[in-house]
Amino acid sequence: MLVLTRRLGETIVIGDDIVIKIVDIHGKQIRVGIEAPTEVSVYRGEIYDRIMLENKAAAQAANNHASLAELKKLIASDEKAAPASSTPVGSNSRS
């Protein structure tokens, strides 16, 4: 990891079109400004990690077809017991 020391108002440039600027320092909190093109996503690290890990778990778990079949049955019986209003899920049906 590249570690740089910056003062308030100073910047870091990444590649040709990403700029990070130290906007404010207040006690233990540092406000960081980020300029990046729209095709580059910028996330708070801990939130990125949580969602990324859950995506990976879901993709991995998607192989578990026995459990998925069971889940569908449980959803159906759950809904018979207490029907919620559901918005129609329109999508292509392919054989």
Next chain:
Amino acid sequence: MEIHHRHLGVISYREDDVITFPLGLLGFLKFKRYLLFQQDVSDPLVWMVSVDNPDLCFPLLDPKRFCPDYNPNITKRDLSELSAENPQSLQMYSIVTILQDARMATANLSGPILINREHRIGKQLVLLDDRYSTKHRILNG
């Protein structure tokens, strides 16, 4: 064109069935093209299958089925990235994580999938909202 999926079988599709996620999904940024596929019209699960990596797929559910008050904040920037005029023109799904015990299956309410069907664009939102978790139990009890 066809995808051969290990479990879902052969999925036939046309190019205009493909939904593009310009930013991909977190953890899978390289894969940007997906099909939405239901095994049966009455099936609550919708499959999001990668066109470029047929082993990659995600089961989706309509979050209103198990969280009727689900109301994530969709920003103007989100709408613009999805070429949508308003949130009503978007379809929203949650990615489901299935566990050995189906009763413990969870949905990721912090990272909903939004799709503009008309323009065939999708995006995974990253929510800052404390109300929603990445592991929301789908079933009661």
